[in-house]
Amino acid sequence: GDSVxxxxxxxxxxxxxxxxxxxxxxxxxxxxxxxxxxYPGEGLQLLLKATKADDKGSNKGFEATYRKETTSFHLExxxxxxxxxxxxxxxxxxxxxxxxxxxxxxxxxxxxx
Amino acid sequence: ETxxxxxxxxxxxxxxxxxxxxxxxxxxxxxxxxxKQSAKKPLELMFxxxxxxxxxNNSVPSRFSPECPNSSxxxxxxxxxxxxxxxxxxxxxxxxxxENTEAFFGQGTRxxxx
Numbered sequence: 211g212d213s214v215x216x217x218x219x220x221x222x223x224x225x226x227x228x229x230x231x232x233x234x235x236x237x238x239x240x241x242x243x244x245x246x247x248x249y250p251g252e253g254l255q256l257l258l259k260a261t262k263a264d265d266k267g268s269n270k271g272f273e274a275t276y277r278k279e280t281t282s283f284h285l286e287x288x289x290x291x292x293x294x295x296x297x298x299x300x301x302x303x304x305x306x307x308x309x310x311x312x313x314x315x316x317x318x319x320x321x322x323x
Numbered sequence: 324e325t326x327x328x329x330x331x332x333x334x335x336x337x338x339x340x341x342x343x344x345x346x347x348x349x350x351x352x353x354x355x356x357x358x359k360q361s362a363k364k365p366l367e368l369m370f371x372x373x374x375x376x377x378x379x380n381n382s383v384p385s386r387f388s389p390e391c392p393n394s395s396x397x398x399x400x401x402x403x404x405x406x407x408x409x410x411x412x413x414x415x416x417x418x419x420x421x422e423n424t425e426a427f428f429g430q431g432t433r434x435x436x437x
Contacts, residue, residue: 214365244425253327253413253428254366299366309354309417309426310379313366 216314233300329429346414
């Protein structure tokens with residue numbers, strides 16, 4: 211079945227450090243890929259998405275590129291802030307299954323000032 | 324109110340209690356979902372409703388009973404729960420069809436079963 215694997219956390223960085231959170235997926239066909247973010251005490255918010263190979267999603271300084279050859283969708287940010295501290299979830303959706311999302315386990319990010 | 328609203332935000336219940344979680348979406352979407360988020364596990368899809376009809380039940384125990392009276396409201400009725408059912412329960416909505424959207428999530432209900 212479909213699955214998403216994320217790097218285990220927590221990831222602890224100093225402010226202004228470079229961030230990479232790895233995400234790889236297993237799915238047949240051409241899924242859409244997403245990063246969701248969950249701030250403390252909140253629900254999930256869509257951070258960015260990509261719907262086809264080589265697409266780059268970007269938002270709030272975060273970027274991720276859909277790499278079909280490596281089945282990856284790694285999240286990056288050049289300079290993190292304390293306010294980026296949250297849990298980040300990678301997810302996929304196969305169009306034939308509507309909007310049902312398959313999530314990774316989530317990666318906790320802690321940014322220290 | 325905008326987006327997806329869940330009530331209550333926190334709930335503590337005994338194993339013999341009956342309670343209900345409520346979700347309301349103000350986005351005009353036609354599909355709604357219940358997810359369970361347990362510590363150190365991926366989010367698990369529990370139920371899917373499209374146009375008020377249940378289209379998926381992911382082998383969820385019968386002590387969880389969903390209800391979707393209309394396309395804007397979704398309930399999760401709880402009875403005789405177990406401590407391992409303690410989790411964050413997230414509701415989501417989306418538009419299915421030619422103009423589908425991504426899923427929008429509520430803030431969740433933190434459930435503790437004692």
